[in-house]
Amino acid sequence: EPEVTxxxxxxxxxxxxxxxxxxxxxSNHLYFYWYRQILGQKxxxxxxxxxxxxxxxSEIFDDQFSVERPDGxxxxxxxxxxxxxxxxxxxxxSSAGTGTDYGYTFGSGTxxxxx
Amino acid sequence: SQKxxxxxxxLNIQEGKTATLTCNYTNYSPAYLQWYRQDPGRGPVxxxxxxxxxxxxxKERLKVTFDTTLKQSLFHITASQPADSxxxxxxxxxxxxxxxxxxxxxxxxxx
Numbered sequence: 058e059p060e061v062t063x064x065x066x067x068x069x070x071x072x073x074x075x076x077x078x079x080x081x082x083x084s085n086h087l088y089f090y091w092y093r094q095i096l097g098q099k100x101x102x103x104x105x106x107x108x109x110x111x112x113x114x115s116e117i118f119d120d121q122f123s124v125e126r127p128d129g130x131x132x133x134x135x136x137x138x139x140x141x142x143x144x145x146x147x148x149x150x151s152s153a154g155t156g157t158d159y160g161y162t163f164g165s166g167t168x169x170x171x172x
Numbered sequence: 173s174q175k176x177x178x179x180x181x182x183l184n185i186q187e188g189k190t191a192t193l194t195c196n197y198t199n200y201s202p203a204y205l206q207w208y209r210q211d212p213g214r215g216p217v218x219x220x221x222x223x224x225x226x227x228x229x230x231k232e233r234l235k236v237t238f239d240t241t242l243k244q245s246l247f248h249i250t251a252s253q254p255a256d257s258x259x260x261x262x263x264x265x266x267x268x269x270x271x272x273x274x275x276x277x278x279x280x281x282x283x
Binding site for chain 1: 204206213215217219271273274
C-alpha cells in the first residue's frame with residue numbers, strides 16, 4: 058500500500074536554529090499538507106499546498122515557516138529560528154483530492170525537540 | 173466560536189460490545205466529515221468519510237452517521253476487539269483546502 062514517508066523520524070535542535078522536515082507524498086496525489094501535534098494536544102492544521110503554491114495556511118503558519126516542493130517527489134517544511142514551543146510531532150499528509158472517499162494519508166511524523 | 177467537540181473522557185468497553193463515539197460541532201457547515209484512528213506516536217489513519225447528503229455509511233465493523241440538523245456525527249465499532257483500542261479523531265472541512273480535527277476520544281477495549 059502506498060505510504061507517505063517522512064524524514065527524519067526524530068530531530069533535536071538548538072533554539073534559534075533552522076530545521077527542514079522532509080516528506081515524500083504518495084506519487085499520484087495532488088494535495089499536500091503539514092500538521093503538527095503538541096504532546097497531549099490535538100492535531101493542528103498548518104498549511105495546504107496545491108499546484109505548486111500554498112492553498113491555505115493557519116495563523117500558526119507565520120513568517121517563521123515555509124514550505125517547498127523542490128522537485129516532483131519531495132515536500133519540505135522549513136522552520137526558521139526555532140523556539141521551545143515549536144517542539145511537537147509534525148505530520149505530512151497527502152490526498153488525491155478534497156472530499157474523496159480515501160481521505161488524507163498521513164506519514165509517521167517527525168518528532169521535533171527544541172532544546 | 174467554531175468548535176469540534178469529542179468526549180474527552182476515555183471510553184472503556186468489553187470485547188464484543190459496540191463502541192459509540194460522538195462528535196459535535198458548532199458554527200461549521202461542513203460538506204463532509206471524516207473519522208480517523210490514531211495510535212500513540214503515529215500519524216492518523218483514515219477510516220471513513222461521510223457527506224452532508226448521506227445519513228449513514230458503513231465499512232466492515234464500522235458505521236458512521238451524520239446529522240447536519242443536530243450538527244453531530246456518531247461513530248460505531250461493532251463486535252469490538254482489543255486491537256480497536258486507540259484514539260479516534262473526528263475531522264471536518266470548514267471550507268477551503270484543509271481539514272480540522274477534534275481532540276479525539278480514547279477507546280479501550282478490554283478482553
